[in-house]
Amino acid sequence: MNPIIRLRGVHKAYGELAVLRGIDLEVPAGQTVSVIGPSGSGKSTLLRLLMTLDRPDQGVLEIDGESPWTMEKNGSQQPADERHLRQVRGKVGMVFQHFNLFPHMSALHNVMEALLRVLRLPRTEAEARARERLSAVGLADKADAYPAHLSGGQKQRVAIARALAMQPKVMLFDEITSALDPELVGGILALLHEMSSKRTMTMVIVTHHMRFAESCSDRVVFFDEGVIVEDGAPKAIFHEPRHERTRRFVDAILGPEA
Amino acid sequence: MIFDWQFAWDTLPKLMAALKVTVAATVLGMAVALALGLALALARRSRLQWLSWSTAGFIEFVRSTPLLVQIYFLFYILPGLGIELSAFATGVVALGLHYAAYCSEVYRAGFDGIPRGQWEAASALNLSRYHTIGRIIIPQAIPPVVPALGNYLVAMFKDTPMLSAITVLELLQTGKVVGAETFRYLEPLTLVGALFLVLSLISAAGIRGLERRLQKWVAQ
Numbered sequence A: 001m002n003p004i005i006r007l008r009g010v011h012k013a014y015g016e017l018a019v020l021r022g023i024d025l026e027v028p029a030g031q032t033v034s035v036i037g038p039s040g041s042g043k044s045t046l047l048r049l050l051m052t053l054d055r056p057d058q059g060v061l062e063i064d065g066e067s068p069w070t071m072e073k074n075g076s077q078q079p080a081d082e083r084h085l086r087q088v089r090g091k092v093g094m095v096f097q098h099f100n101l102f103p104h105m106s107a108l109h110n111v112m113e114a115l116l117r118v119l120r121l122p123r124t125e126a127e128a129r130a131r132e133r134l135s136a137v138g139l140a141d142k143a144d145a146y147p148a149h150l151s152g153g154q155k156q157r158v159a160i161a162r163a164l165a166m167q168p169k170v171m172l173f174d175e176i177t178s179a180l181d182p183e184l185v186g187g188i189l190a191l192l193h194e195m196s197s198k199r200t201m202t203m204v205i206v207t208h209h210m211r212f213a214e215s216c217s218d219r220v221v222f223f224d225e226g227v228i229v230e231d232g233a234p235k236a237i238f239h240e241p242r243h244e245r246t247r248r249f250v251d252a253i254l255g256p257e258a
Numbered sequence B: 001m002i003f004d005w006q007f008a009w010d011t012l013p014k015l016m017a018a019l020k021v022t023v024a025a026t027v028l029g030m031a032v033a034l035a036l037g038l039a040l041a042l043a044r045r046s047r048l049q050w051l052s053w054s055t056a057g058f059i060e061f062v063r064s065t066p067l068l069v070q071i072y073f074l075f076y077i078l079p080g081l082g083i084e085l086s087a088f089a090t091g092v093v094a095l096g097l098h099y100a101a102y103c104s105e106v107y108r109a110g111f112d113g114i115p116r117g118q119w120e121a122a123s124a125l126n127l128s129r130y131h132t133i134g135r136i137i138i139p140q141a142i143p144p145v146v147p148a149l150g151n152y153l154v155a156m157f158k159d160t161p162m163l164s165a166i167t168v169l170e171l172l173q174t175g176k177v178v179g180a181e182t183f184r185y186l187e188p189l190t191l192v193g194a195l196f197l198v199l200s201l202i203s204a205a206g207i208r209g210l211e212r213r214l215q216k217w218v219a220q
Helices: A043-050 A082-089 A107-117 A123-136 A152-165 A182-198 A210-216 A234-239 A244-254 B005-044 B049-063 B067-081 B087-112 B116-124 B129-141 B143-166 B171-182 B186-214
Strands: A005-014 A017-027 A032-036 A058-063 A070-073 A076-079 A092-095 A170-174 A202-206 A219-224 A227-232
Touching (some): A032 A210, A043 A058, A092 A152, A107 A152, A123 A152, A219 A234, A227 A244, B005 B186
Antiparallel strands (some): A219 A227
8 A cells, every 4th residue: 555655865954954864754544653852853844844834855755645846747747836735735734832723713713714715615514513523622612712712722622623624634743732731731642542543544743742652653753863763663662772862862751761 | 363263163164075075085095005005015925026026116116205296296197198087086096005005014014923833724724825815814914003004094194185286175275275265374274283183083093992893802
């Protein structure tokens, strides 16, 4: 089966700063992958490229067999037009560290907006789906609240409902608990765990919660200085790392002998 | 010189009629300025380099030349180009163009104030550029700049006497005409000033009210 995500030799620099320096990664559909590594190692940049918020400087990036930035036309590869980019982009959804809810819309309308404008669902259907998604994240009673009146945990739940309502094939989670108060983290992680256990979506999760990465993912990828240092089953990464850098990182976070 | 209240009272109807012209010029001019200013701000942000640069040039040109020169220019040059407008319509266009340049800078500040995360969330939801700007960015960018736009409304209102230069019988010109006919300038000119003052205060209050209503979704 073709991988739903395929990267080959992907490089990305911001100005002088080389953030990704040759990434090869294939993710089969339905897999839950946790991406770990020190700050600035390129984890978030990887997600930005997968979400097509940025484009790679070099290398191949394919979502479900298609490159978002190039298209075949008259038998040759051409720069993609807006329509092609959006067709590929529609297969991916993302939840951000800082939620990025639309502050001028209620929770319900945050979820409904893209259902109406992108999927062009009829209003009643969009509202039904949005309410259903909000209930699924435990916020049925907050549908009419504006983001300013929600707690961090509630905002992140709305953001998750908003992304899930679009039914993407791939969901990206960029440190989605980092901006939350500690007591709210558990609930969000439980929600993630519930999603990943259904195996219906491919999930790429950038996280600092090693225990979560270990217990909830099929696979863990360790990033450092813009390259994938190690890629394997959670047990292997956390308990028998093959690389010294992985060992030091895992030890530093979990403590030795953890 | 004694202020003749009776004379002032008798003059008032004429001035009120002229005030309608002044208010109409302001309202129409501001409508042009708000719409065109937004278009200029969007064109300025365009990814098409030629559009962005030519818009920036236009804005700079308009802001760097006097309004009076622009009014004369349109009044005397447009007919030569086959565009026949009344003096009033020419005045509205001139005020609208001039203030559109200023309003576009205000809108630009509004756009710049929107966090990058909002654009990214819109992209991640696969919204088109049209919907991103129309549904996500503009509704957030405008409420914070309503006070600044309101300042330009009042400024434009106070610039309407310049239209008298191209024969528009607005408030000030009418006051002067009354003065010339009766050799009494004190009462009409005082009333002209008072009317400008009252309307400026009313508009400023209206803008504050609008601002409060637009901000209702912001945390209390």
